[in-house]
Amino acid sequence: MIVDILALDGVFDTGLAALQDTLATASELSADVGGPAIEPRVISLRRNTRTANGHKLSTSLCSDDRQARIIVVPAIGAKTPEGLAQALTHRDIAKAGELLRALKQDGAIVAAACTGTFVLAESGLLDGKIATTSWWLGPFFRSRYPEIVLDDRQMLVVGDGIVTAGAVLAHFDLGLWLVRQASPALAATTARYLMIDPRPSQTGYAIPDHLAHSDPLVERFEQWARDNLDQGFSLQAAEEALGTSRRTLARRLKSVLGKTPLNFVHDLRVERAVHLLRTSSDSVEAIAEKVGYADGVTLRTLLRRRLGRTASQLRNLEA
Known part of the structure; x- marks a missing residue:
């Protein structure tokens, strides 16, 4: 099972690493636990992509391959509504939206976590649907996307081939959900190895x-x-x-x-x-x-x- 992780320039380091480590751990455990091998691939829209902390990434450029697959958008590095609003004006956001719409149309599962959900919202794929995002960005999300039904109490919202996840560590929850689609037993074992407890709601973390x-x-x-x-x-x-x-x-x-x-x-x-x-x-x-x-x-x-x-x-x- 191939999972493409779309790393935009300025991707949040923890979010990207959480997805990579969850999927890579599941892949290594699959031989003993059962289930298909999982191959996480980091892809990007440009040749020189760096994380929010300035680390250069080794990525593959997005191809024109439109075969159905799984694509995930991790968080981008902005942490305030003002910074996020500025980040969303970058031309890569529009290009990412085009890619996500094309892949969804061809049957791909499209997912995003934390501030990455704003990239998904900008694409229009969430219009009229229920979604979640980082709990502290709920008011900004509602004001910017009134056509989306936001339930920011939830850690994950799944529907119609689209998955959205909450704040930063929800990248782990999202990664486990993706593994669970291939093998519930493998997802359960991976969660034990990484010491990830079930967290169905963000309510306990919200201020x-x-x-x-x-x-x-x-x-x-x-x-x-x-x-x-x-x-x-x-x-x-x-x-x-x-x-x-x-x-x-x-x-x-x-x-x-x-x-x-x-x-x-x-x-x-x-x-x-x-x-x-x-x-x-x-x-x-x-x-x-x-x-x-x-x-x-x-x-x-x-x-x-x-x-x-x-x-x-x-x-x-x-x-």
Whole structure:
């Protein structure tokens, strides 16, 4: 199984290495575990391609071969919305889009991770589809691509031959997903060798107030919600405290975060609960009361749903 990794000039070093190492490890293990050999090939649009840290890459130039295959776009090195917006104006982005569209039309699986998802979005292949990206770039992604349904809670979103992955270390998750298509057993063994735990969601890594700061009203709502986290949520109380209408508040939260006011409050409660689980000896029931839930059962259910982990597992992470 050949996997082409499209390294654009300024590719993020960690993302590229994560894909290469995951696929190469799986290939070496395939003889013992079973499954096809996997050949990761780094391809590029130019002869002299360097990583974001200035390392020169040994790559093959993209060919005119249109046989169906797998092509992956790792992250590009920009780390802020401003830097990313500038990087997306580079002529290689448009050329990459042409290549991705042609390969997808001929049956290829097209994938991207982290800021590489913006390259995929620029190609138009994600229009009208569900996708994910790095959690901290969610507001920028939504404002730039309103025609794409962004679910940045997810680590991976798969559909219609297109795969998008979340923040930097999601390159490992993406690499394992590609291996799993050839052999689930090989993917499981590779994950054990690389010590990669299942991470279905980015929610546990997101910093809600970081996201909220991209809009003044959302930021004020975030601060009000934190100050009243142990109280039952009231949208009427929120609009009175902030001097705005519930419709305006809901619209701004949806535009910036892709969430309802109540869902964002749930995020803040989960964040506080996880912090208390890791730093205090309080019972789950006591923590539930502190973050506005009636009982520990509700909190446990929310932790499983949003983080994919139980409260006891979260404690064990810090043991």
